[in-house]
Amino acid sequence: MGLESALGEGYLTTKLDALVGWARKNSLWPMPMGLSCCAIELMSAGDPRHDISRYGMEVMRFSPRQSDVMIVAGTVTYKMAHVVRKIYDQMAEPRWVIAMGACASSGGMFRSYSVVQGIDQFLPVDVFTAGCPPRPENLFNALIELQKKVEKSSVLDYRDRKEPIIIS
């Protein structure tokens, strides 16, 4: 690069988006919103065999203020939906959401009076994961897909973002 050779040793020119995207995607701290069965598979994802830390995502933070991606693992009931939304609101921008499993994605097998039919009714979801519950490998797939998305996003995407809040 012409500019780099002009600046000399120790300089690198790149796009800000590329640099920030690279940094963000490799330091996603998950907030495990473990609600039911999927939470056990989420714990399995952290066990010695599957080892979530291979993806730089092992730092599970139970405080929303320290985390970047919320993994909603399990059935969200109407009673719990307010809590999930409140915790999402407490997370700092930029933030992402993974809907883990059929229940979080669409209500799953629970077509019942008390179960929210998909968390996209009250949260902006980035990645949906299939399975009841998904195997840990499938969760990793979701994390890698999210990393791709984070990498591609622009720094300005998260500035002045107006999130759609759909209340059914």
Add this chain to the structure above:
Amino acid sequence: MSEHTKTADDFFDTPLPTTNLPPKEQRSQLLQALLDMDPDISFDDPLENDMVLNMGPSHPATHGVLRILLRLDGETIVSAMPELGYLHRGYEKIAENETYHEFITHTDRLDYLQPLHNNVAYILAVEKLLGIEAPVRAQYIRTMLSELARISSHLVGFGVMAMDVGAMTLLLWCFREREKIHDIFDLVVGARFTTSFTRIGGIAQDITDEGLAAIRAFIDQFPERQQEGERLLNRNRIFFDRCRNTGVISAEDALAIGLTGPNLRGSGVAMDLRRDNPYMIYDQLDFDVITETEGDSLARYYVRLAEMKESVKIIYQCLDKLPQGAVHAREPKKVLPRKERIYTRMEELIHDFMIVNFGVNPPEGEVYHAVESAKGQLGFHIVSRGEGHPWRLKIRSPSFCNLQALPQMLKGHLLSDILAVLGSLDPVMGEADK
């Protein structure tokens, strides 16, 4: 204080102005009452020194979505009240709209630490309603796999308890062992986690020699691995200090509240449905009912440890005694036919069509059947009106009943003791909230 400053007391102590008042005999009753009233108003804080603290429903140590409202005096718990229902999925209502076969998949998600045990508990109730019994080989396989499920549940039970009081390593070791059990389920059942293995009158498929070898290989090495884990905790001063004499409950109280399972046996009551009311083949097996007398968190931990050893014993006996034979009862109108026969034979095709579309239609009546799951007495009460789906299905879930002991167990303890007590109770909210 200077003369000019007036405090709130000065105003409240001032009696009502008596000028322009009608004479005493002309006053109304209300006015007289107001005049006679004591003007002192006290501002007592209704909570005094106490503080109300809300723990959960999203808390790393509440084992799911349990919310506990605590009333604290400093750091001491004055009273505690668990609030449930954050995972209420309406199972009992769902069951009324599904055939008996369809509901098997829902039982997986009840107590999601041991799905296979729930399958067995439910199917035994349905079989009792239908008046049929699975062949002996199927019962042996059910017993064997549900004991494996018990081990996997206890592994999470005491692994998470250890993590809550600060021993993170043990949780990872427990999950390492659990993965091995999941591998066996993957091989034998076809799914690693949500098994849905039982069918009315039998099981989904027969167990292969490869599966039996895998089970034997697991239980051969498991006691040693368990001892490895025990060595981490059983001489650990921090663990002992936090668990000894916390959450004590006497045998009388435990029975009165309705505790079952390891929590009851930790208080010294030797109640175990596997021995007291044997189902499947438990009456032919040799195992001990483990009890501890202290009734504290540590006692419940010891009971779980010892029960895993008993489970290994049971699995060894099942492996040795496992008979040959069919795994499906010969009841063509109740038991789903084999897939390969459906495509080639007319009778089987008709039965499959009728069972899948209209259900098994048990006779009118109601049954209750309970099994000893890893958490306690798990029972299904089914009311049938002769249709393909239950008219009413009530689940007696052990976690729900066990949680009722929480207020009594926590009273007078420190805030941090909640983790040790809750961990030793080992509730699963999917089951407690149903």
